[in-house]
Amino acid sequence: MKKIDIKIFTFCVLILFVAASCVGTKINKNEVIVTNIPVKIKNVDSIAITNTPLLFDVKLEGMKWVDSVYSSMSLEEKFGQLFMIAAYSNKDAKHVNSIEKLVKESKVGGIIFFQGGPLRQAKLTNRYQSISKIPLFIGVDAEWGLGMRLDSTYRYPWNMTLGAVQDLKLIEKLGAQMGQQSRRLGLQFNFAPVVDINSNPKNPIIGFRSFGEDKFKVAERAVSLMKGLQSQNVFATAKHFPGHGDTSKDSHKELPTIISTKESLIDIEFYPYQKMFHEGLSSVMVGHLNVPSLESRRNYPSSISYDVVTNVLQKELGFKGLIFTDALNMKGVSDFKIPSEVNFEAFMAGNDVLLFPENVPATIEKFKEAYAQNILSEERLAFSVKKILKFKFKAGLNKYQPIVTDNLYKDLNKAENDVLQYELYENAITVLKNTNATLPIKNLAEQKIAYVKIGDGNNDSFISTLQKYADVTVVEDRNLDSLQVKLKPFTTVIIGFHKADGAFKNDDLRLDELAKINFIAQNNNVILNLFSKPYALLPFDNFDAIEGLVISYQNSAISQIVSAELIFGAVEAKGKLPVSINSKFKVNDGLSTEKLDRLGFTTAENVGMNSEILSKIDGIANKAINLKMTPGIQVLVARKGKVIYQKSFGYHTYEKSIKVQNSDIYDVASLTKILATLPNVILQYDEKKINLETTLGTMSPVFKGSNKESINLKDLLSHYAGLAAGLPFYKAAMNEAKLPSYIYFRKLPEENFTKRVGDSLYIRNDFSDKMVDMIVKSKLSGKKEYKYSDLTFMILKDYLEKTTGKTLDVLIQENFYRSLGMNNSTFNPLNNFDKNRIPPTETDTYFRRQLLQGYVNDLSAALEGGVSGHAGAFSNAMDVAKLMQLYLQKGSYGNHRYFSEKTFEDFNTCYFCAAGNRRGVGFDKPQLGSSGPTCGCASMTSFGHTGYTGTMAWADPENQIVYVFLSNRTFPVAAENRLSKANIREDIQQVIYEAIIN
Structure with missing residues (x-):
């Protein structure tokens, strides 16, 4: 046997002793072994030594x-x-x-x-x-x-x-x-x-x-x-x-x-x-x-x-x-x-x-x-x-x-970076005060909201996102008294304290800023949102005067977007305060808020899509613009209740003087059918005032005794009633020289001539009655087959107005647009919006003989004063997406139920697919054969509509997708529809479906 070195033997025994005493054991809660000396440590959780x-x-x-x-x-x-x-x-x-x-x-x-x-x-x-x-x-x-x-x-x-x-x-x-x-x-x-x-x-x-x-x-x-x-x-x-x-x-x-x-x-x-x-x-x-x-x-x-x-x-x-x-x-x-x-x-x-x-x-x-x-x-x-x-x-x-x-x-700037950034801010932003459930803001139809900025940081993302939810007015004035005069009409004032995200920057509230917040809070219903560290609130002592207090921590773009989402309920508050603010708010304070089913904003990957694939949309949109299929485009994609892609391309015209912005308002043409007329018809149905078997003779007395008396609502909205595609109403309004007749038109508004058709052109108020009369007397197809018709929605517009006593433009605002926050949607937009926000649709060389900017492109709708059931609405992609999301959520938006799920399903059913008619009740549906409105990749439960000016709105319940495409492809003249022939809208939709990961 070899001799064993006594030092090595002693060392090994010592090691074995220490190991045997430690393996599988835990240290006492109040002791931590440090080298060979137990050191007393207070409040330390038991820490396992093994592994x-x-x-x-x-x-x-x-x-x-x-x-x-x-x-x-x-x-x-x-x-x-x-x-x-x-x-x-x-x-x-x-x-x-x-x-x-x-x-x-x-x-x-x-x-x-x-x-x-x-x-x-x-x-x-x-x-x-x-x-x-x-x-x-x-x-x-x-x-x-x-x-x-x-x-x-x-x-x-x-x-x-x-x-x-x-x-x-x-x-x-x-x-x-x-x-x-x-x-x-x-x-x-x-x-x-x-x-x-x-x-x-x-x-x-x-x-x-x-x-x-x-x-x-x-x-x-x-x-x-x-x-x-x-x-x-x-x-x-x-x-x-x-x-x-x-x-x-x-x-x-x-x-x-x-x-x-x-x-x-x-x-x-x-x-x-x-x-x-x-x-x-x-x-x-x-x-x-x-x-x-x-x-x-x-x-x-x-x-x-x-x-x-x-x-x-x-x-x-x-x-x-x-x-x-x-x-x-x-x-x-x-x-x-x-x-x-x-x-x-x-x-x-x-x-x-x-x-x-x-x-x-x-x-x-x-x-x-x-x-x-x-x-x-x-x-x-x-x-x-x-x-x-x-x-x-x-x-x-x-x-x-x-x-x-x-x-x-x-590699350093992957899409996953933004994915996580959204998640972090969705979990960080903290609500410290919420008197009377001020947050999230509900009942948009009853709200009038102002925003006041404090601080020198950028606030663009916050403002733009707030304005995607409601009509938020930016109010500025250095003089506090005159500022309050401007704020008096508003029900809610959002104060944003924005400081640049610079390291070690002093981002405390200055005395003049504190005074401004105090003054506004004493005179208004205030939500104070702090885009800086919580310590900035240390000198503030008037918390009782504030209804809502939000800590957003930083002034980054994503923080601003998520914070605006929280204010309107698209995300709920989850954050807890990491530090104390004097004696008023303690570490770990933080209130939860209600989540509403309103559209929010995030990255594609957060909803199971690939942003790199989705970016191919840019190339398709730019191709359409470069080949002069249209001067400008808006595209929006949402999935699972979140907008993941919203971009604008090109200019208002080929002169390239005004770039298209996301807030610009387009003539949506036939999208009016599902954005204005159909939702009001659905309400009538949901309230059991009509059903799918209700006939025109019952709905509108003017059809009694006519060849259309027995047409029921299901056939009418499925374009299965044999109606003509349209009628040449404009001919009845022209004189022998093929100019607007003096019988029906004036250059200046007069009594009974208040409906504006274009610049210096007003039509007689009762001309729409003549149009209805022409529809009543029009011929029907000899056989029951699918035939798309604008007359359907013109008839329904007349029904709605006579039944409710309100014009369609008023009706849609009261029933949907205001409460949905569709503050960029309207008929006759020149009454409410700056002309420079409205891309022109066409130079009319035939009837109105002028540039159509802010006036509906469709001549029949123009003859009704710009308010018709089949055309006339103006909107932007964000607003259109809200109503499409309402449909996708089967009648609910912002936790407000507009109509029942069953009602929606009744309208989103193709009753005549077996006969080769793809249409739902009011909605267009995917193609049954080789041709149709979609890429062919959307599910059969999907629905939507396309418009003559180069527009499309489509929703897919199975894939939880909303897709909106707006353009003015008819500018400068509505000649060959190259946008449609090139399948631009469909190709973009194809990319959307290719981008789905799970």
Whole structure:
């Protein structure tokens, strides 16, 4: 038997004893084992020791690589590994050369990049790596994503915004996305997350960078973000140890003091670190702080304190990962000593990597001198350098590959980024006050809403989204008294406090802004929406005067969109306040709000569609414009109650003077049938005033005794009644010279001539009666077959008006448009809207002999004064989508039921499909054969309509899709319908269906 070395035997026995005592056990709730010493910790949950992930451990292969590399290194190369120098990709050649010099001559081990751009940084990374004997660590301080430092990259929400999110899986998902982007850019470290507990509201440097003031909430979110990052093999770095939250000074500028006792630090500040250590945290960054309870030397920075870095962090808390200093150029430490001494002290304190050091060559000389004098031992040097090499092996730098720059921008800016961003804000935005259920805003028909802006930040997305829900008027006036005069007519005033999303920007409410909010709140029903950190509310003390209080946290475009959705109920409030606001609102406060079935907004991927495929719509729309099939187009796609694509293309005319905007109003032509006449007929049916067997003779006495007396509603609306397609009404209004007859027209309005047909052209008010008479006397087809007819809806318009005593334009506003928030939909739009918002439809060279802009293109509808059952409505894609969504939801919108589900199903049924008639009752349906209105890919339950001016509205219940296409293809003259022949509308619909993932 071989002799056993007694030292080895004793060591093995000790290891087995420790393992046996730990495996399968949990530490007492009030104790955490740190090295061999139990340290009392208050309020720590039981933490299992078994299976603790140690990301900094490497297997035998790794240790062989580490030992091999270390043994081959010169002393200077070992010293060089301790430095991570600062680099920029937006500086000149002089800077690049200086970095190359440090890599080549000082053998530095890592680079932390700051400002610049992703492609430039990638190229520089490849360049610097190519000249380094040992692959470099590449890191970035990107707490809210690469966009914190680099242009053309993504910015995620700040930690304080994430502090309001209750779904921790979303934060882990965020960490994973940040990790993916970091790896794609060749990074091994992201110096995040900040785990400082922001207990001081006036903290000038942490603030919104903190998850909040509750240690448990901070720890949960920090662990989640860390797990996400490290799941992508990017090392997370918790900062700023021992805790920068309870300070009133900025360590970039001076040395802050932490007055907490050690017991308090252990109880509060160390708690997130403990949690993260036991979940496998890779690294810690030590801040520049004066902490008398941990370091006895007066005003001695924690980053260079042996007691803090070694005794507390490593020995007492047992952290075995990499330890970084905070940037050593910061005034909190750089004013303490000259750079080489600061750097040396930082290393001797127990830090492994010196971040952003100044004067590296002088520091290396300092290291050499200390090494020669045995002040710096080989063991101490090997401890950190080998640890650094272990992490390099773990990161795969032993098999380093240059960054592939192809498609870099695309890879860093995937659609999934916005997908998650929407989810985060939908879960973060917090409602703190909701008196009398002010939120969400309901009963739009009874509301008159104003918006007042405060602050210097952009508010475009907020305003545009608010105005997609209701007629929201922007009101401005510096004088408070005159402002109130303007606000007096409004039932609700939304105040938006917008501050730019700039890092460290002062976004507190100024005294004049506070006075303005107070004044408005005292005189109006107010919803205050804060697009800044919650602390901005600290000086505000008049919460009782506000009916609704919303914290949206940041002023990003998506935050503004989601916040507007919340105000109108398309999303519900889920966020909880991460910090306290004086004594009024406490951490974790947050009210839930009702979700209404109104259209919302999100990305395609959030509703199971592919945005890249959907983007092909752009090419089809631009093709139509470039080939002059139409001067302009609006396209909207919604799925599962969310608008996922809304774009406008081209111009009002081929002169290209006015670009098409989403808010512009188009002549929707035959869409009028299902947007104005049909919904009112459905109401009559739902109220059992008519049924599908009700005859025209019963509905309208003028048809009694006529050849149409026995036509029932089902046949009429299925275009199965044998009516003529249309009648030449205009001929009855012309004189022998084929001009508008003086019998029926005037150039100026007169009594009985008030219906406007065009500029300087008014028709006699009773001409519509003559048109009805012509319909009554018109011939019917000799056999029962499908024949599309405008007369159907002209008849129904006459029925509705005579039954209700109200004109169709009034009826549709009262019954649908106002309550739906279709504030851009109307007949005769020139009565309500600026002409420049209305693309012209045609230059009429035959009857009106003028440009038709704001006047209905259809001549028969024009002869009725612009209000007809088959044409005359003007709208935009967003408004059309609301009514189509109402249909899709079978009669409900905004949690208001307009008609029953059964009623809708009765109208969305094809009763004569077997006879080759594809039509539903009022709705068009997909083709039965090879030709029809759709791409052929829509389900048979789908429905909609197309219009002569180049319009289409279609909804598909099975796939939960709404598709709207608007154009003025008839401009300048309604000649050959090239838009239809080229299948532009159908091809776009085909793309929509191809984009469906699930």
